[in-house]
Amino acid sequence: MSRSDAGREACEAPPWRAEWGPQPPRRTYATGREPMLRIRTAGRWRPCVVVAREDRPDGTVYAVEVPFGPNVYYRYYRWDPDAMKVLAYPGAGVQPKRTARSRAARGRPGAGR
DSSP states (O other): OOTTTOOOOOOBOOOOOGGGOSOOOEEEOOTTOOOEEEEEETTEEEEEEEEEEEEETTEEEEEEEEEETTEEEEEEEEOOTTTEEEEEOGGGTOOOOOOTTSHHHHTOTTTTO
């Protein structure tokens, strides 16, 4: 691994809990309009589809789909510019590539919203 590939790992955040107070503002993205982030996890940079963004009192948290081999996992990560990079943002005219692992292809609830 080259020095430019080395970096800090993304910090996982727990899902929001009712005992913490009212749900913070949350933005969800329609299928095909999701931003994509490159997130450093388990020693690798992984392209991740952003499902939602929460603006919590202690910072921004992204709910993402993380590919690990043939599987895709749903995780929450705190924004960290050293461990996360923007790959695509449809609102800025940059479209993410759709893959067979997309929510629509897997029949995930909420697909096609």
